[in-house]
Amino acid sequence: MTWMIPFLTAAVLAFVVWRVYAQMGGRSGDFNPSDASGKQSVYFKDVAGVDEAKAELSETIEFLRDPEKFGRLGGRAPRGILLSGPPGTGKTLLARAAANEAGAPFLSVSGSSFQEKFAGMGAARVRRLFAEARKLSPCVIFIDEIDALGRQRGRSNDSASADQDQTLNQLLVEMDGFEHHSGMVIIASTNRPDILDSALTRPGRFDREVAVNLADANGREAILKVHAQGLTLEEGLDLRWIARGTPGFSGADLANLLNEAAIAATRDNSEAIGRPHVEYARDKILMGAERRGFMMDEEERYATAVHEAGHVAVGLAVKDGDPIHKVSILPRGRALGVTQSLPERDRLMKKRGYLEDQIAMLLGGRAAEQLLLDTMTAGASNDIERAVEIARKMVAEFGMSPLGPIHLGKPEDPRSQTLLDRVEHATSDIINAQMKRALEVVDQERESIARLVEGLMDRDTLEADEIHQAFGTKASAQAA
Incomplete structure (x- = not known):
């Protein structure tokens, strides 16, 4: 029976090779090719609120329709387009719409799908993707969340990072390997353009970055x-x-x-x-969704009402704050109570006064606990976290402190411990100043807070007009 051992070994090796090949993307279906006649037919008319981005992509459509057009005068079409912006703004929809407008096949793949269990498989998938694209040319290659694939190289010496670097190197080689008039365009999306490798974003690869921002x-x-x-x-x-x-x-x-x-x-x-x-x-x-099945005792309801009333009092007192829309002591999500503010307009520029008012309002709940309950609760933990985050950005990113216009950059960037200590002290100074403000407002508005707390204990949730009635103020049209 020993003569069977070589045959069994060969069979096992063949099976392993077959499995590896399948996971490397041996099937073209892994790349989800589709065109304008497919089930997911999306055109520019179906994508709203991003007119500037659609205008930027119009040249790509012309290139896909007539690849030779851009070469007649010696120019070249963009080889790659990077769509950057917050999640949910329509980056994937835009890429698909551009391909459908041009009537070109659409090869879609996620950046994270190149992260494989075996070394070298990610690079192999890149090669197969571009081989498939050449067969379908003219076409659009879309890489969603390319930051999972194209992060800055050399971050670590472990095997996973080395394999990711190899995959990225293969992508760079493939992007350099097709002609400008080949009828192929690469569109990629990311929420974090700041962490992409500079070799990926240089001209000749991703020539153009299109911002897909939140709509007004x-x-x-x-x-x-x-x-x-x-x-x-x-x-x-x-x-x-x-x-x-x-x-x-x-x-x-x-x-x-x-x-x-x-x-x-x-x-x-x-x-x-x-x-x-x-x-x-x-x-x-x-x-968050109401948790009506979650019951608080009267002492907890009262403490929550006082806490939320503190937020409301400071929110109404500050000059640059957003209008108060609603306050509730019904548990929602992970919070026992919620005070909701709604901006009257889209804020494109946040001034120092607005940021300070935000911090003061966030600390209003803790101020009410200290003055009116003579205690402190863990319910203020998220408020404090958000307040410190804003204050630290004011110091370390926006240059809004006595330290002047400094920027700490990325966490991995070198910086002295002395500078870090000064940043922490400046951050603490902002927090303490706004906490003092919040305490003063709560102390002045004790009677109004008491009326609001009484209303919350009776009805759980109060709308803008009821809030302003308790404080004797006038509601804005937006908040109402």
């Missing part, structure tokens, strides 16, 4: 119109009102908002989606 009010309204198609809305429901009340929402957030509103309307057996359903969905997204 007009852009959000356009996005809502796209996602509202097929939904039954009440006649008086104004999409412009929804857009004004959702600053900072991405396209994905807005789609989720309308979907949650539709679910709420269905649960209520309503014939159409109305304003209460939209407000419910917005509160759920911003503050």
Whole structure:
């Protein structure tokens, strides 16, 4: 029977080779080729709120339609385009729409899919991806979350980093290996362009970076119109009102908002989606789902009400703060209570006064605990964390402290311990100054806080008009 051992060994090796080949992407289907006639047909008309990005990609469409056009006068089309911006802003949708507008095949792959268990497999997948693209040319190669593949090299000496560097090197070789007029365009997306390797982003590889930012009010309204198609809305429901009340929402957030509103309307057996359903969905997204099954005793409810009332008191007192929209002592997500502010407009530039007001409001809950409860609770931990984060950015990134215009850069960048100590002291000075402010406001507004706490203990949640009634102030149109 010993004569069978070589044959069994050969069979096992053949099986292992086959499995490795399959995991390396031996099937072209791993790259999800599709075109404008596929199920996921998306065109520029389906992508709203990113008009500038669509204009930037229009040249790519012309190149894919006529690859020789850019060479007639000696010019060259961009070889690679990097779409950068926050999550949910439509980067993947834009890339697919560009390919479909040009009628070109679309090869889609995630940057993380190049991270394999066996050394060398990531580089092999890169080679297979470009080989497939050459067969389909003209086409678009889309690499989603390229930061998983294209991080700065040389960060570590371990085997995983070495393999990732090898995969990135192979991508650079492939990008250098196709002609400018070959009809191939690489589009990649990232939320972190700052961590990409400089060799990847230099001209000749990713020639152009297109910012896909969060939409303004007009852009959000356009996005809502796209996602509202097929939904039954009440006649008086104004999409412009929804857009004004959702600053900072991405396209994905807005789609989720309308979907949650539709679910709420269905649960209520309503014939159409109305304003209460939209407000419910917005509160759920911003503050988390209500945990009505989670019961607090009266002492905990009172402490939570005092804490939230402290936030409200400081939020109403500061000059540059956002209007208070709602306050609740119903547990939501991981919080026992929530105070919600909504900006009246999109803030493109955050001034020092606004940041200081944010810190003071965050510390208002702890200030109320100290003065009105004569104790401190762990409920302020997240508030303190966020306040310190803002203060540290003011010192170490924005240059808004006596230390002057300094920037610490990335954590791995060299810096002296003396500088770090000075940054911590400056950060602490900002926190202490705003804590003093918050304590002064809470002390001055004891009676108003008591009225607000009474309302919260009675009704759990108070809207803007009820909040301002307790404090004898006037609600803004946005908050109402």
